[in-house]
Amino acid sequence: MDNETRLGLYKTMVxxxxxxxxxxxxxxxDKKPVWDIGAGLIPGEMHxxxxxxxVAAGVCAHLTSDDAISSTHRPHHxxxxxxxDLRLLASEIFGRETGLGKGRGGHMHLFDPTIHxxxxxxxxxxYPSALGVAFAFQRQGKDSVAIAxxxxxxxxxxxxxxxxxxxxxxxxxVVFVIEDNDWAISVPRDASTAIRSNAVRATSxxxxxxxxxxxxxxxxxDAAKTAIEKARAxxxxxxxxxxxxxxxxHFEGDAQAYRNDLDSLIDPIPAYANQLESDGVLSxxxxxxxxxxxxxxxxxxxxxxxxxxxxSAAEVERYVFA
Amino acid sequence: xxxxxxxxxxxxxxxxxxxxxxxxxxxxxxxxxxxxxVMGEDVGSYGGIFSSTAGLLEKxxxxxxxxxxxxxxxxxxxxxxxxVEGMRPIVELMFVDFFGVCMDQIYNHMAKIHYESxxxxxxxxxxxxxxxxxYSDGAQxxxxxxxxxxxxxxxxxxxxxxxxxxxGLMISAIRDDNPVIYMFHKGVMGLPWMAKNPHSLGPVxxxxxxxxxxxxxxVRTGNDLTIVTLSMAVHHALDAAEELTKQGIDxxxxxxxxxxxxxxxxxxxxxxxxxxxxxxxxxxxSFGLTGEITAVVAEKDPRLLKAPVSxxxxxxxxxxxxxxxxxxxxxxxxxxVAAAKRVMA
Numbered sequence: 001m002d003n004e005t006r007l008g009l010y011k012t013m014v015x016x017x018x019x020x021x022x023x024x025x026x027x028x029x030d031k032k033p034v035w036d037i038g039a040g041l042i043p044g045e046m047h048x049x050x051x052x053x054x055v056a057a058g059v060c061a062h063l064t065s066d067d068a069i070s071s072t073h074r075p076h077h078x079x080x081x082x083x084x085d086l087r088l089l090a091s092e093i094f095g096r097e098t099g100l101g102k103g104r105g106g107h108m109h110l111f112d113p114t115i116h117x118x119x120x121x122x123x124x125x126x127y128p129s130a131l132g133v134a135f136a137f138q139r140q141g142k143d144s145v146a147i148a149x150x151x152x153x154x155x156x157x158x159x160x161x162x163x164x165x166x167x168x169x170x171x172x173x174v175v176f177v178i179e180d181n182d183w184a185i186s187v188p189r190d191a192s193t194a195i196r197s198n199a200v201r202a203t204s205x206x207x208x209x210x211x212x213x214x215x216x217x218x219x220x221x222d223a224a225k226t227a228i229e230k231a232r233a234x235x236x237x238x239x240x241x242x243x244x245x246x247x248x249x250h251f252e253g254d255a256q257a258y259r260n261d262l263d264s265l266i267d268p269i270p271a272y273a274n275q276l277e278s279d280g281v282l283s284x285x286x287x288x289x290x291x292x293x294x295x296x297x298x299x300x301x302x303x304x305x306x307x308x309x310x311x312s313a314a315e316v317e318r319y320v321f322a
Numbered sequence: 323x324x325x326x327x328x329x330x331x332x333x334x335x336x337x338x339x340x341x342x343x344x345x346x347x348x349x350x351x352x353x354x355x356x357x358x359x360v361m362g363e364d365v366g367s368y369g370g371i372f373s374s375t376a377g378l379l380e381k382x383x384x385x386x387x388x389x390x391x392x393x394x395x396x397x398x399x400x401x402x403x404x405x406v407e408g409m410r411p412i413v414e415l416m417f418v419d420f421f422g423v424c425m426d427q428i429y430n431h432m433a434k435i436h437y438e439s440x441x442x443x444x445x446x447x448x449x450x451x452x453x454x455x456x457y458s459d460g461a462q463x464x465x466x467x468x469x470x471x472x473x474x475x476x477x478x479x480x481x482x483x484x485x486x487x488x489x490g491l492m493i494s495a496i497r498d499d500n501p502v503i504y505m506f507h508k509g510v511m512g513l514p515w516m517a518k519n520p521h522s523l524g525p526v527x528x529x530x531x532x533x534x535x536x537x538x539x540x541v542r543t544g545n546d547l548t549i550v551t552l553s554m555a556v557h558h559a560l561d562a563a564e565e566l567t568k569q570g571i572d573x574x575x576x577x578x579x580x581x582x583x584x585x586x587x588x589x590x591x592x593x594x595x596x597x598x599x600x601x602x603x604x605x606x607x608s609f610g611l612t613g614e615i616t617a618v619v620a621e622k623d624p625r626l627l628k629a630p631v632s633x634x635x636x637x638x639x640x641x642x643x644x645x646x647x648x649x650x651x652x653x654x655x656x657x658x659v660a661a662a663k664r665v666m667a
Binding site: 159 | 359385390391393395396397398399400401402403404405406407408409411423426427430431434435436437438439440441442443444446475476478499500
């Protein structure tokens with residue numbers, strides 16, 4: 001892997017983290033002194049992806065805006081890694097008329113047709129639509145691929161299993177991604193899943209499956225390269241499971257009393273920075289300038305969002321039907 | 323004026339069954355638009371369990387007529403994803419009763435994406451599905467359930483009662499940029515393996531035409547009583563009207579044809595004329611279509627009514643298997659006559 005690619009992976013992860021740190025700040029800023037999930041500039045549930053950036057960065061490095069992503073209730077890292085306009089993303093999260101969905105969607109319902117991005121708030125139910133996107137690409141004679149994302153909890157849903165079978169049967173250009181962050185909200189993987197690796201399930205549906213055990217962005221990049229090239233070449237779907245980490249709560253406000261692993265978590269971003277520094281690819285000065293660059297892009301997006309108008313209540317019935 | 327005639331508009335002598343009218347609509351649209359494809363269980367060489375796709379595989383081949391595995395969640399979602407990317411899927415849910423295994427894909431995804439995207443994403447697809455009982459198929463294969471689909475926002479819902487409307491509504495549904503739930507009653511399809519129903523055969527023009535979604539049809543004019551109904555029960559109501567005429571009651575019958583959008587004006591105009599309302603439905607009674615139609619009048623002006631509204635629907639019990647039991651709950655002509663007389667009393 002060349003240095004430019006490695007730096008690119010790092011920058012993508014930093015941008016995503018920077019965006020979510022800004023959400024963290026603004027989300028909690030006006031929910032005091034009495035916590036009210038529906039109050040403040042960013043109301044509602046908020047699922048942040050900190051720790052899972054290697055999955056999105058490693059996969060999306062192989063994509064163009066002609067490729068599709070069907071993400072989850074925890075979608076920001078994939079949205080950002082796939083190149084979503086940060087202003088439109090932030091505005092939707094702030095519920096503004098300038099947002100991707102004009103304030104009708106929210107952070108779990110992001111739709112950006114310019115980069116073929118969608119997500120679903122229902123666990124594993126984003127998988128089936130990825131099949132349809134891939135089906136359309138196939139029928140339209142394109143070499144584009146669709147990435148379908150779920151968590152290890154979602155791999156126990158019927159939608160997951162139906163989708164793997166149908167995608168393999170019809171040789172659809174899909175790459176299934178499982179973000180195994182060990183926790184389905186509060187239920188640990190060993191209490192939800194009878195097998196250690198979902199790569200086994202891929203094999204049972206007639207496709208190649210790999211499990212990446214160490215949340216390594218380069219490991220994801222390698223696996224995704226193979227899977228995406230295969231899909232583009234018309235050789236059908238593959239599955240990549242990544243053992244990643246959820247650094248923060250399931251949602252903001254989650255006290256995580258159920259968690260016994262908080263002291264042993266490894267943040268993949270400083271870990272990758274250390275690796276790149278020891279390989280001579282990154283310097284402390286570069287770390288600082290990359291962080292500053294990300295921060296200024298994020299603050300621009302947040303300023304845009306906060307200064308944008310809220311949707312008009314008089315228009316609440318718009319967009320039910322085309 | 324809501325008098326949008328159905329069969330009466332047609333001057334052709336050619337008659338088709340409802341099933342053949344549907345197939346003709348799909349076929350003509352597929353010839354016009356290569357982005358249309360058909361997908362579902364047994365829609366290929368079988369031609370659809372209720373003949374809704376008969377002959378299409380031979381004509382269009384397996385790239386456009388696709389048998390699926392028994393994986394409704396996967397293929398409903400596939401239809402949505404393909405529609406988002408510019409195709410126009412027609413997807414069959416073999417029985418509407420099966421919605422329970424895939425409803426998340428329908429009401430949380432295909433129906434909501436347009437709104438959640440602020441209008442930036444369109445989902446042009448047709449979900450066609452068989453409804454209705456009367457042939458002892460039991461509690462899991464005899465329901466209508468259109469009230470559920472009409473209750474949930476984001477889907478248009480159409481329910482043809484005859485071959486002419488079946489073709490025109492199918493063409494309109496395919497051309498619509500929204501998800502359209504197209505619900506066909508097994509009893510009006512004209513299937514050779516069900517009791518012969520004279521209403522399943524009717525005149526159908528050969529050329530493509532649209533029946534507008536959201537417009538009811540007055541299928542019989544009358545002055546004493548308005549009967550609002552849809553689907554198979556339209557024919558039961560027409561039979562009942564014959565009997566009622568003999569008893570000196572002149573009934574007007576409205577075939578709703580669409581539940582979403584609902585032609586409220588047609589209901590109100592007729593009730594303003596007759597002053598009496600009977601709503602007949604083959605779906606369950608509580609929290610359903612009969613209550614909704616009643617509310618249309620109550621909210622506009624209850625003084626239009628000279629007598630209390632009457633509702634005839636499936637009582638709130640599962641559809642029974644045994645024929646004597648099933649026909650005790652279906653909205654048959656006999657039961658409609660009895661209900662109409664109660665309104666007139």
